[in-house]
Amino acid sequence: MVKEADKDSPLKKRRKNSIAANGTPNAVAERDVYQEVIRHEETEAAQQDPEADKELFHRACDEVRRLMGEIAQLKAEDAGQNLAEIGRKRVEASLQFVVLKKLNRLEKFRMKSARDTLNRVKQQVDSDHLQLQNLLYEIEHLKKEVTKCLQFKSKDEEIELVSEEEFYRDAPPALTRREVTEQDGHQLKLARLEWELEQRKQLAALCNKLNLEKDAVGKDIHRKRERLDSLAPQLRTILDGTKPVQEYLSLPLDKIRRQHQVACLLPKPLFVLYVQTDAYRDACDALMAVSVAGDEEEARLFKQTLAEERARDDVDSDVEASEETTEHDKRHHRKMSRSDRLEERRRRLLLRHPLTVVVTLKLRDDNSIQLTFHYLANLHVVTVKVKLHTVHDVSGLSAGDLMVAHKLLFCLFPGDSGEESPNAANHYQLQQVGLSGLGELMPELGTPYFWAQRLAGLDFVGARTPDVMHAKANEVEPKMTVSQASVESVVKAIRQRLTGRIALCKQIQPLEKGVVSPLSHHPALPARWSAAVSQWQPVSWAEYSRAPHAQPLVREGAVGPDDSFYRAVLSRGSARLVALVAVACSFPQRPPLFSLLLQWHGEHHAACSDAVRDMEREVNVHWTELVRALGRGWSERLLTAQVIVLLCCFDLYLESEGATGVAPTEFPRDKIFFKPVKGRNRSRPYRFLPIGGGIYTQR
Known part of the structure; x- marks a missing residue:
């Protein structure tokens, strides 16, 4: 029975199919039967109930389990005598395996069919979802277009037109057309725009006319200026003709007289500085230049203005301390607010004298440093601004930082950084107007170095502590002896610093490369x-x-x-x-x-x-x-x-x-x-x- 079952095994069927495929007449028939079986099983899988197959599967498994148990029992009793019975039961078990294989094939067909159905449904759902998204995007696009159309503003809305009354009053009847424009707002807007165009054309013509007149006047001014400029060389030639005589006699009278006239208007500290540095220049340093810069007329008015402002400060203090004012005063005098008074006091406290002393120190290689000395009239200190004139290239990250003008004279003498005012009273004066110090004001006012005070003859070391709160008590009288003792050492120190920085820059520039x-x-x-x-x-x-x-x-x-x-x-x-x-x-x-x-x-x-x-x-x-x-x-x-x-x-x-x-x-x-x-x-x-x-x- 085993041999008979082997005859119909799938392996031999495949062999027969392969033989038929090699050219036997039954090849087409075998292939057709196989396809028919496949279609039959697909139809059967679609029509048959899966639950019935499930029950059949369990019965087949139970039958296989039973037959295997009986075969095992027969072998245990006497395998030789029960050989026929064992073969029969083996065949029955094999047939049950055939049933299981068929059930497995039917289940595979069902699974493939279910998957194909699921894929078709998923594709349909994806297609429907994509169409829905496209419709939503189209709806949003249409909404945006509608919003743009509703928010659109025409250029004519930005034009400020004349009122309707002025339009009907000034415009010609050919443009107004009352019988039409009063009934139709659109025609009225078009007429007003046309009238605006006409007015602008008239104004453009008037502007061109005025520009032509302006050009004519400008040419006339230019012609007169050229005539005046032609006189300047002649006058300069006359003045230059007197200079050889003055130089021959070593008497630059014009320059000396001019400088002395301006120097007389300097405040006392700057006057002391000018006199001592100019004397040192004449005696010891030919490469040094000293001059006075500023507006003379403004300097003449400065003293009077300063006295008036100090008197006004006294009045403001009295007004702030007083709590009673008459009705007449309220009507004719407006009391300044506290913040306005504070700002005004701050401005007056930082007031600078309009005249300055400019000292230029040159080196033999034509590099120079220019020191501009200012005097803060109410703080009673001298500040200095530095400007460099170098003939060497000081570019580069490191070298450029060394030659920054406001850092060049930092700590020229030990401890003299210039960050604090040498006048101890300034600390309290600046606090009264809401300032912590002069550090934040240095770019505008200059740096109050201690050596600058010494050059101006000011010595704050002996300031009296109980009087530092009084504005007049801190006004130290400049002394010529203090300035004389400092000029030479300060000039040499500045020259040394400038020479050293230039030398340092020349050495650092190659190192950067x-x-x-x-x-x-x-x-x-x-x-x-x-x-x-x-x-x-x-x-x-x-x-x-x-x-x-x-x-x-x-x-x-x-x-x-x-x-x-x-x-x-x-x-x-x-x-x-x-x-x-x-x-x-x-x-x-x-x-x-x-x-x-x-x-x-x-x-x-x-x-x-x-x-x-x-x-x-x-x-x-x-x-x-x-x-x-x-x-x-x-x-x-x-x-x-x-x-x-x-x-x-x-x-x-x-x-x-x-x-x-x-x-x-x-x-x-x-x-x-x-x-x-x-x-x-x-x-x-x-x-x-x-x-x-x-x-x-x-x-």
Whole structure:
């Protein structure tokens, strides 16, 4: 029975089908029967109840389970005697498997049909949803178009037309057409617009006519001005003809007389400043120029105006203190509000004298600095504004910041930043008008440096404390002796500061571009190196003070927020040396200070590396050797020389490390030294000796 069942197995059927397909006459019939069976089963799957198939499936499974149990029992009793019965039951179980396979095929057909139906329904739903979205978008678009149409404003609505009364009164009857326009508002609007056009044409014609008349008058004025200008050279020639006589006699009478007339109108402090600086110019400094600037007529009226304002202040104080006023006063005098009075008092407190003293200090290279001294009449202090005239290019981020005019004279003398007024009474005066100090007003009023007060003969050190609240008590009388003792030192300090800043700018500009040129005229300095300056940029005090390798200088007070700070990066191969450079505002009296951080095989600085500490010592402590080597004009090359020494020390550090075996190939040795390290501290050969082309040794 097993063999008979095997004859009808699906494998043999497939073999028969393959044989038929190779050319037997039954190939078409077998293929048709298979298709018929497929269609029959699809129809049966569609028509037959799935629940009935489910019951049939459970019965078939139970029958298979029963037959398998009986076969197992027969084999357990006596497999040899029950062989026929076992074969029969096996056939029955196989037939049940055929039923299960048919049920499985029917279920597959149902699942495929359900999926196809689901896909068709989903496609229909998606199509309907897309149509709905399109309809909604179209509805929104139509709504927007309707809104635009409702909100549309014609250009004629922006034109301000004359009223209807003026239109009917002034317009010609050909435009008004009362019988039509009074009945039709649209025709009335068109007629008014046409009348507006006619009026504008008339006004345009009138404007052109007036422009022509204006041009004619302008040409007449220009012609008369040219005639007057032609007289000026002749008058100037006559005046110039008298100058050789005055110069020959060394008597520039016109200039002296003019300056003396104007100087007599100066306030006392500025007069003292003018007299002393002009005397110093005549006696000691031919490159110095002193002059008085301002309006003479305004200066003549200033004294009278100042007296009237002080009297008005007294009246305002009386009015503010008094609580009773008569009805007559209320009718004829309007009392100012408190804020208006405060603003008026503030304006008068900050009043400047219209005349100024201008002092120009020139250098031998034609660079100059112009100092304009102002006098605040009610605060009784002298302020100064600075203006630079340089013939050198001071462009660049770092160099440009050094040459800012209002920062150039910062801390010219120790502690004199100019941020506070030297007159102690000003603090209370400014508080009374709602001001905290003069710092916010410096761009407009100038800076009240202490040395500017000394030049004007003012000395506030001995001001009496109980009287500082009184406006007249703080008016210190200027003294000639105070000015005389200060002029020379101040002029020299300003010249020194300007010279130092220009020299510093000339050295920083190449460093910003990464250019370090050898100082060929100084054989006592190294002439070649392998490292390079890859970066030079300014940094803030906050950034500098946060750097760990700069903390020792910050703690010791060697640097401060008044200095200028830069970050330089020296590189060679994979090694980098980051140097924070602090340049004091008093350069070159104080040399630049370097704080180093070596980034190679980790990070090393002076606190953890003796070699880096010795490198810092070489540029920060032994800078006096560079000064001696540079000779005259050392300030113009000091920073560059320090950078050169730092580059060479960086090379020596890397090459001496290579000599000990740490980096033998990346940094080949190109400098002459006898021992890479020496002594208990294993010091490096940082010291340069100009012997035989230059050798390096330890200190």
